[in-house]
Amino acid sequence: MSRVEVRNLWKEYGDQVVLERISMDVAPHSFVSLVGPSGCGKSTFLRMLLSQETPTRGTILVDGQPLANEPQPDRGVVFQKYSVFPHLTAVENVALGLEFERAPVTGRLFGRARRAALDEAGALLEGVGLAAARGKYPAQLSGGMQQRLAIAQALARKPRILLLDEPFGALDPGIRADIHDLMLSVWWDTRMTVFMVSHDLREAFYLGTRVVAFDRPTEKDAARFGARITFDIALDPAAPIKERLREAEHGTATDDLGEELAAMAAQADRDDPAPAPSTRRDDPAPRDGETA
Amino acid sequence: MSRVEVRNLWKEYGDQVVLERISMDVAPHSFVSLVGPSGCGKSTFLRMLLSQETPTRGTILVDGQPLANEPQPDRGVVFQKYSVFPHLTAVENVALGLEFERAPVTGRLFGRARRAALDEAGALLEGVGLAAARGKYPAQLSGGMQQRLAIAQALARKPRILLLDEPFGALDPGIRADIHDLMLSVWWDTRMTVFMVSHDLREAFYLGTRVVAFDRPTEKDAARFGARITFDIALDPAAPIKERLREAEHGTATDDLGEELAAMAAQADRDDPAPAPSTRRDDPAPRDGETA
Amino acid sequence: AAPSAQAAEKTSFKLAWSIYVGWMPWGWAADNGIVDKWADKYGIDIEVVQFNDYIESINQYTAGAFDGVTATQMDTLGIPSVGGVDSTALLIGDFSNGNDALILKDGDSVEDVLGRDVHLVELSVSHYLLARALATLGKSERDVTVVNTSDADMIAAYQTDDVTAVVTWNPLVAEILSMPNATKVFDSSDIPGEIIDLTVVNSETLADNPAFGKALAGTWYETMGIMMSDTEAGRAARAAMGKASGTDLAGYDMQIASTKMFFDPAEAAAFGASEDLKTTMESVRTFLFDHGLLGDGAPSADVVGIEFADGTVMGDESNVNLRFTTRYMDMAADGAL
Amino acid sequence: MTRLVNRHPDRPTRLLLAMLPFALLIAAYAIGSDMRLAENPNDKLLPSFTALGDAITRMAFTPDKRTGDYLLWVDTVASLTRIAGGVAIATVFGLLVGVSVGLLPYARATLGGFLSAVAMIPPLAILPILFILFGLGELSKFVLVFAGIGPFIARDIAMRVAELPTEQIVKAQTLGASTWQICTRVVLPQMWPRLMDSVRLSLGAAWLFLIAAEAVASQDGLGYRIFLVRRYLAMDVILPYVAWITLLAFSFDWLLRVLQARLFPWFAPEGASR
Amino acid sequence: MTRLVNRHPDRPTRLLLAMLPFALLIAAYAIGSDMRLAENPNDKLLPSFTALGDAITRMAFTPDKRTGDYLLWVDTVASLTRIAGGVAIATVFGLLVGVSVGLLPYARATLGGFLSAVAMIPPLAILPILFILFGLGELSKFVLVFAGIGPFIARDIAMRVAELPTEQIVKAQTLGASTWQICTRVVLPQMWPRLMDSVRLSLGAAWLFLIAAEAVASQDGLGYRIFLVRRYLAMDVILPYVAWITLLAFSFDWLLRVLQARLFPWFAPEGASR
Ligand SMILES: Nc1ncnc2c1ncn2[C@@H]1O[C@H](COP(=O)(O)OP(=O)(O)OP(=O)(O)O)[C@@H](O)[C@H]1O
């Protein structure tokens, strides 16, 4: 639930310009999908929103204030590379944020407080379908399971801004749909502002209230020109549509969904001069019931 | 271009059964897509095909012979976690396989032979869109770029069997389509047999001549029951259709593609008693030309 | 810690001793309550600390951590006295009478050492012994090559083919001589009385606390009395000292045989008052001066004054830092302790 | 033919192979000893196995006449106490300083260079100063062991901390961790197993320094005994003592390895399955 | 307030901080020295800076009366030659053995345990045997330095090899690499920078062993001089020598660090950007 303003942002690594002239004004409780070719600087952009890196030029304001100069619990993150803690079990990984909050000195809860935190963490794990892997260490989990763990961990502290870097890439469609649900309901309940990098355009359009694409003007001379915003579509900031979409998904009218999405995209098309691709949603995921 | 027979394969880690009763007979020059929920054992299955791990029970035959007991250049691989060599530049990473082949003693080519190998490698890099990153080390590449590098590296030795573990997960749709093309044409030219794990069902159906799904019978008691094959659809072993699909993709009749795929799936449906989900293909990828 | 050891009046004292044939009595006396007995008599405390590394014990004494130490007269002059610690030779325990020796492979006279690499602990009494041995031929150190070799490694070194000449002390001498092809061509009995083993104390401390000196002298000569006796107790004492130095009774007796122990305080006092001592010290300080050990700016061997029992001073009278006295040995001889 | 990288010896072969180099060493010793004894029956450098056995019986199983103690055990207890003390101090120091230097830019700026420099000082060269500062008692022995391995452990741990992915530290901050909490919940717990590796690597040096300390001033301890009998070239005592030290250190090394695997199941090097 | 983990000192502050501990050390020395000299103007333990300066002038810039050499430089050349030789042998050995043990199951079965055991043997305790085997000349000094750090480097490298992801080794095999090719093209090149770290960590120990070796039988070298003048508690010579050794070792450490960054741009610890 924070307004994020990005003003004329540049990022260079040595000679190489990665991003240039990035500006956007993100309303509170937006869900911004970031898309663009690999290597164009999406992760770099998120790292700057996180204060992990500093822009070469330009500023980022959150609720009118310059960004804190270090990562804070107001901004949660799920990294592209798995970033869970290898020395903690799944449930401990999720509970860690709660322990940080509730035990400032020891960083560790005991007795009832600890059980309570573990219970909360367990509930979050259940939400991402990892209830059975509760006591496992990350090294014992598959790639997708680790990624889900990272999502649960990031949600535990209920950040006001959530940064997701290809969070669902390693998930199968069944689980992915569940986690989309979870994501949307958490987003709706906590009214947080989300930035999500995704390579799945359907996902980007389905989840986002706004889709922003980065790209370089030319492939030649890649080092001299950074990526810019090539299109920026506000899909519909009014959340109820998302809610309806979610409900629709749970229902059986799956075939209608594609049309809904197309309509949505079409409307976005009218709002914005940039040519948006036509979009439909259909999910060929074989549900357990259908195939077992 | 190898027939792969898998006979009653089991894999257990300690008490946990990961895979059980996996049997399949894969014709030469098949393109097998493996799908299934995360953590069900797809990567484990590939590792066994690679001889990186040994099955707890059961056998794997390649062209009627038991699998060599160690990884060999007849089976190439792209791992889920990036497995390029950090100490070599992109082009050196790709050329490495050629050097292994052509310089058995030193493992290193010099002079003209080296230039020739680097040129070949450069061509492959161009194929995956990394021509500009030729001299960069993996740490300087984004996640998706590293994954493309791994693909080029695996193709360099023209393996007879290629194992891909979510190879396209980190790629944006534009690049992904290009690499699909590349993949199909290499597959077609070299007539290799491909096993690909993917969470993107459209991709699985689009690329595969056969789609195999793994899943556990129950979510409870996950440790006691391993995943089995829950469906196995031969889409169409005759390659020309793929060729047509590929051509169609290059053309403008993008909208028709979805129907083609659906038809294809429907036919597969008739061939196979297992209920296949209805499938359509549409690619909302914004091509450079459309959006810039 | 350092300065307090030299402070004026006090009641507790520390003596450092190291493992060597002539100093083993200190360890035995401490173990058998003789030190405590005499300390109690004078109402003081004496802590006797064993060192395995001789040089480190002198260094610690020089740095002020101890009130007394066992050392040769040459090292006393060269280390604490040069280092500004005014030291008194309280007790003359013995002089080396064959304990230090020049040993050759394939050679039977001192001449044979010429031109060889001689392995020894540089700047130690071994070095001095070599210089004296060469002097008997009218030669100097230029006629050999000195190779510094730590005493701990001397025996092993001798076993290698690289080494054909060594100068060292007991028990190493005995060990080396027990090997085939080892001939002693010169030893300290050829320069009797020139390598003297002392118990040295800080002069200031002694001046302020004569009780410390008396207690040490009392302890020493009671111990001497026991160990020299040809009784069961004497043998037991020597056996224990031998054991503590890593050998047995026979080995220890053999070492004593090549040591001129002053069991009798009167004899020690007489040696300490003799004119020969002055000659010896002249020769020793010249050796030290030649090797740059009397200080870097030292214009001559006179920089450090040496006071003898008769009150005469050799060298700079305003910088007397080594004092020989027979006072406490006399007291022991007179039974006045 | 299977590649060498993929060939795993089975259990009995593994045992056999493990014993092979030891067996060769013993055989070489036996031959050398025989040759020298044939030449000079009194040779002390490489005593026969009988002589070694006698010495072991004497030192380990016969009470000392004077004190009634079994010397080997007295020495062992003394040395183990000292080395345990020294290693314990060095470990605590190494962990604290290493984590600070690895994690906190200010600590790194202040101590990074100093630590590298201090690690290069040969402690044996400044013994007189150490003894004046810390006395000649047990403390100075702890200090020498500590001075010998403390800076090493600290530098090693600092390198390991620096190897933690930045993502982890950033992630912890987004979860609200303070610097202190990052230390105690994220960095320290991950350093325990690495600390064990570090201690294992420095154990040899620790014994070296202990022996050096005991050789200067002490009245018991394994190093003291070796030093004492060394001037008689009593290799029949020295060799069993050295073997015993090696065995003790090796057992401790092994114990650490087992403990590491037990206590930190999550910590397995990437290639551990190879 | 910014967390301590995120606070980076700027360049001048960094320089100041880096010098701080050195300055404190020097100040502590100055005070201690003054106090002792006030008691005894001839005190040898902590000589004044003037005395240290004199000693430096004498050793480094005045020809020796007897030989006409500048002693410090003669000693330095002698010691550097020896340490370079010893470290070079140890490095080659450590790399070869470490890579084999880390990569090949058979080598690990054979040498893994042996190496751990050998690393625990205190070389100084078995000097007599080393002398017999290698003589008293330069060779034995190389050998002592080698024996001191060789096993350490080998074990360290073996651990690092084991940390390489299994995927890399498997990947190389799918590209057709033989065991030999895996060694030379995949493992060895990745070990170079790690080897540099390993050498850096063992440099302190290398000097220690060199000094010990030079105490045994030699006529020049930094360790020789230190032991020689230790007999006369000439701390005015010892301290500059120790400082010089520290400086040399530290420079080499720094050189290795710079070289590592230059030669292996791909090798940066995960958290290097912190
Ligand atoms: N530390 C660095 N040094 C030099 N160049 C870098 C560095 N980090 C990133 N880059 C470059 O910055 C560009 C953007 O990288 P980034 O990881 O942000 O891409 P991305 O959009 O997230 O790609 P992907 O979708 O593949 O994850 C890439 O071209 C990469 O080569």
Ligand SMILES: Nc1ncnc2c1ncn2[C@@H]1O[C@H](COP(=O)(O)OP(=O)(O)OP(=O)(O)O)[C@@H](O)[C@H]1O
């Ligand atoms: N070394 C191991 N020890 C114990 N369990 C393991 C080990 N490796 C894998 N597993 C378990 O085996 C199961 C299968 O893992 P695998 O990596 O094959 O899954 P996957 O199908 O590839 O999943 P994803 O799609 O998320 O990559 C998982 O439940 C995992 O917890």
Ligand SMILES: [Mg+2]
């Ligand atoms: Mg990225």
Ligand SMILES: [Mg+2]
């Ligand atoms: Mg997987």
